[in-house]
Amino acid sequence: MKAASAETIRKLAFVGRALRLPAFLSNLATGVVALQMILITGTTSFAAIPVTCWDAASEFNDSTNPDTANPSGAWSYGWKKTLTDKFFPALTPINDPPNSSGWGNASGVPKIFHNTRSISHSGSGVNPSALPPHAVALHPGLNGEYAVLRFTAPADGTYKVSGQFYAMDDHETGTTTDVWIIANNEKTGAFSGRVDYHGGAKWTSFTSKEFQLKKGDTLDFQVGYGANKNYEYDSTGLNALIEKIK
Ligand SMILES: [Ca+2]
Ligand SMILES: [Ca+2]
Numbered sequence: 001m002k003a004a005s006a007e008t009i010r011k012l013a014f015v016g017r018a019l020r021l022p023a024f025l026s027n028l029a030t031g032v033v034a035l036q037m038i039l040i041t042g043t044t045s046f047a048a049i050p051v052t053c054w055d056a057a058s059e060f061n062d063s064t065n066p067d068t069a070n071p072s073g074a075w076s077y078g079w080k081k082t083l084t085d086k087f088f089p090a091l092t093p094i095n096d097p098p099n100s101s102g103w104g105n106a107s108g109v110p111k112i113f114h115n116t117r118s119i120s121h122s123g124s125g126v127n128p129s130a131l132p133p134h135a136v137a138l139h140p141g142l143n144g145e146y147a148v149l150r151f152t153a154p155a156d157g158t159y160k161v162s163g164q165f166y167a168m169d170d171h172e173t174g175t176t177t178d179v180w181i182i183a184n185n186e187k188t189g190a191f192s193g194r195v196d197y198h199g200g201a202k203w204t205s206f207t208s209k210e211f212q213l214k215k216g217d218t219l220d221f222q223v224g225y226g227a228n229k230n231y232e233y234d235s236t237g238l239n240a241l242i243e244k245i246k
Contacts, residue, residue, distance in 0.1 A: 056240040076150040079110035110147035127171040129235035138223040153213035158246040163239040166203035176226040
């Protein structure tokens with residue numbers, strides 16, 4: 001319902017006069033509309049609507065300040081020494097303006113980075129990886145450390161997760177990684193797959209995979225250096241959409 005405007009009240013008063021209505025009737029109608037306007041326009045605030053879906057790429061925080069960007073909302077950017085080891089936030093900014101930004105550990109990898117622009121971007125170096133527009137990339141560490149994008153559930157519920165991990169590098173061994181979605185750091189019930197640009201699948205998809213999470217539970221999207229135990233040319237893209245369905 002639209003709030004009555006001052007213009008409406010003025011017109012109503014005019015109509016009342018034109019119809020030669022008794023003054024009290026005209027005034028009564030005008031007063032009712034004025035009261036309606038006060039009631040409606042006086043209620044300018046409303047309860048915040050809870051968000052029930054998340055997108056890793058569009059919500060990537062490009063700020064260079066770790067205090068404000070990591071964690072950022074439901075997302076944290078970090079790494080683990082092994083598959084289900086402790087999560088460490090990656091607090092060393094990665095900046096390649098205007099193309100990409102992200103977070104790594106102090107030695108540079110593992111790292112998570114993001115194409116900040118709506119055009120494709122080739123990374124830096126002699127053999128750069130290729131990032132589609134707004135892509136999120138994870139790169140594992142030299143000794144098998146995992147790059148981890150962590151989602152922390154804001155409320156109890158059933159969370160549906162869809163997306164894919166995909167190769168970003170075709171140089172030499174190409175992207176050769178093991179990829180995971182792990183709830184609460186437990187391997188049981190996890191999604192696992194492999195990306196192998198030259199020797200296997202160039203991507204691995206997960207569709208409508210459901211996880212029961214309590215408030216504060218974690219869902220970790222992880223990339224390791226794969227079966228060849230070599231981290232070179234291992235940048236792996238991630239599309240991840242999360243929807244709370246119950
Ligand atoms: Ca590898
Ligand atoms: Ca590789």
